[in-house]
Amino acid sequence: MTDSKTADTETADLETFREQTRAWLEANCPPEMRKPATCDADVFWGGRNTKFASEPQRVWFERMRDKGWTVPDWPKEYGGGGLSAAEHKVLRAEMAKIGARPPLSSFGIWMLGPALLKYGNEAQKKEHLPKIAAGLIRWCQGYSEPNAGSDLASLQTRAESDGDDYVITGSKIWTSYANYADWIFCLVRTDAAAKKHDGISFILFDMTSKGVTTKPILLISGYSPFCETFFDGVRVPKSHVVGTVNRGWDVAKYLLQHERAMISGMGERGVGRPLGQVAADSVGADAQGRLDDSMLRGKIASFDVDEAALAACAERAVDLAKAGQAHPAFSSAMKYYGTELNKRRYEILMSAGGVDALEWESERSRQGARPRAWLRTKANSIEGGTTEVMLGIVAKRILDLPGA
Amino acid sequence: MALVLTEEQSMLRDSARGLISDKAPVSHLRQLRDAKDPTGFSKEFWHSFAEMGFAGLLVPEEFGGSGLGFVEAGIIMEEIGRTLMPSPFFATSVVAASALTRGGNAAQKSEYLPKISNGSLLATLAIDEGAKHRPLQTSLQAVRAGNGFKLSGAKALVVDGHVADLFIVAARTAGSAGERDGLTLFLVNPKAKGVAIERTIMVDAHNAARIELANVEVNADSVLGEVDQGAALLDGVLDIGRGAVASEMVGLSEEVFNRTIEYLKSRKQFGKLIGEFQALQHRAAELYVDIEITRAAVMKALQALDGDVAKAASAVAVAKARAGTTATRAVQEGVQMHGGMGMTDQFDIGFFMKRARVCEELFGDANYHTEQLARARGY
DSSP, rough: OOHHHHHHHHHHHHHHHHHHHHHHHHHHHHGGGGGSSSSGGGGOOOOOTOOOOSSHHHHHHHHHHHTTSSSSSSSSSGOOOOOHOOOOOOOOHHHHHHHHOOOOOOIIIIHHHHHHHHHHHHHHHHHHHHHHHHHOOOOEEEBTTTSSSSSSGOOOOOEEETEEEEEEEEEEEEEEEETTEEEEEEESSSOOOOOOOOTTTEEEEETTTTTTTEEOOOTSSOOOOEEEEEEEEEEEGGGEEETTTTBBBHHHHHHHHHHHHHHHHOOOOOOSSOOOHHHHHHBBBOOTOBOHHHHHHHHHHEEEEEHHHHHHHHHHHHHHTTTTTOOOTHHHHHHHHHHHHHHHHHHHHHHHHHGGGGGOTTTTTTTTTHHHHHHHHHHTTTTTSSSSHHHHIIIISSOOOOOO | OOOOOHHHHHHHHHHHHHHHHHHHHHHHHHHHHHHOSSSSSSSHHHHHHHTOTTTTTTSSSGGGGOOHHHHHHHHHHEEEEETTTOIIIIIIIIIIIIHHHHOOOHHHHHHHHHHTTTTOOOEEOOOOOSOOOOOGGGOOOOEEEEEEEEEEEEEEEETTTTOOOOOEEEESSSTTTTOTTEEEEEEOTTTTTEEEEEEEEOOTTOOEEEEEEEEEEEEEGESSTTTHHHHHHHHHHHHHHHHHHHHHOOOOOOOHHHHHHHHHTOOOTTTEEGGGOOHHHHHHHHHHHHHHHHHHHHHHHHHHHOGGGGGGGHHHHHHHHHHHHHHHHHHHHHHHGGGGGGOOOOSHHHHHHHHHHHHHHHTTHHHHHHHHHHHHHHH
């Protein structure tokens, strides 16, 4: 409720921006891109070997890219849109209003970019950020190892110094889309003698480097979004280390906050038809138009309450961060809740779908899209830090409980 | 609008918190309860509240109020929730003031609003009739008689009912229970002939009453808003009240949570602080997240009310439903984690549990509001 002139001017500018943005989106977002992607092939991930799934997908991506709006809040010099926090919020709200999907999905945008902006040197930012923004390079994340899951800092992939290079040997697991990725951001041990958090470095390298191999892992969903990734003497210039050598854990943790924020977003997808109406397709409705399964209806309504509340909390988390009032560990809180909520969503969808949701292979079921998605969600509360690890972080870092 | 408090709002919160925690900590409620205080709140403190501009916080400046919004009212309610302070703020300054501001004609506004602002008039909405909050089920009858109406029927959970100077009574002038059309709000003098008031001592030791109207005569000037068309006005006023109660529940939840966390950090068993046990840590962490999410939902609802009361219904339903389940969880965990101490009257934690139960019923519980959301979404 400030009445200062500058605040009024800012509000007026923001309203102008909103109107312009709305008009631009209306003119430029193809109708096909105004509904959620129905399967993974329908999502554009970019990269050297990428192909567009459809013409509207290409058009939408290119128009947004040309405005810098694949990464609206990154600085313009790195290919971003240079929007202020308030403008970015307006853009997101306007996109949500018409159901516009993100033009580009990318671990480069969600995870590596923020870490590079904070910890990268100028040369690294200039080299990598514009290619992420333009969807030219697709990234994957080399974090977990067979013996370093929840206890990530015990990772053993080693990088040995050899002149101007490191020689990297070891293996990673659960590397999402490693078989499609062009580059990897990877945690490696550069000092075997140091305490486990202190000898880790954060390094970038090309997946076509000699000695890199990937092997997809077949999951319960029947898909293979994750890989095992092997490094056999991979030679990487030392200049590819982000931040300080042996201080990679700082970068890793910072990036994890962004990863958790990204995964928590899965719990709040206010686009598309309300869950209750989706359920009505299979369950039917009574004379008053109420879902003809009162127990299921109650579960859906409770879910809707929690989903709307989580959406408000996600919005508030962004606002708090912008106001400098956010707790750095809050993304763990959101990650825990968002993933558990997404699992609830799919349990409801399976229950609502009944027998129809059990078909695994048919045109009618789009090759079992729903049961496969349901099974995929079970990983949400494991990947990027399990629910139990998240609750431990909240207990220790936010609540300051003893001995956690 | 950003879902964080502005600088002015933070200052308002700080001054309210300072005043309330200093003058009306939980022991204040305990004293009022133990003394069976006939008023049920501190009149002296209510006057300081008025002097601070809080009593007329929502009242437009032309009627002597502060002309602030629902986010600001929520800030005060949240602080009230932290110490469980009994105060006419909810019934008079939030609900009745909103009803008069939104529904009153010029004469009604200039008669009552300045008195609400200066703390000299207490007013309250009489809505519930059955055991549960069902506004459309209103069946208290108002029949035309001469130039006015005669009101007959009973109301329950009338907050501050035994001390109010003015009742705003929801009545049925047409149609039958369950219908939207035919509802009318009336301004009724509690001292009018035919009004019987029974103060009900509640589990939370806060003020409430049952009132009975037997052929109470009111003139045509006593209609607030339009005859038969009171539902829309009532919806808005109730939603404003719900946003306020939800804020109180956020304050209450957070306070009980903070007290519980302190207990986990000080109580030792098996040679350890009990806060070291992972079973308790994870439950505490879950509760923390619940409270944060609820706080955001409530703030969203208050901002929506500030934007346009008529369009805030779904956001309010989400907020009140969440506030109910979160407060219920917070007080249950609070008592459980305090162990045997949590069961004693001497410990304050039980006061929070009792108040949370009343707040949950006030203007619709979590089930009611979850149902409203389902209907709004068409399933």
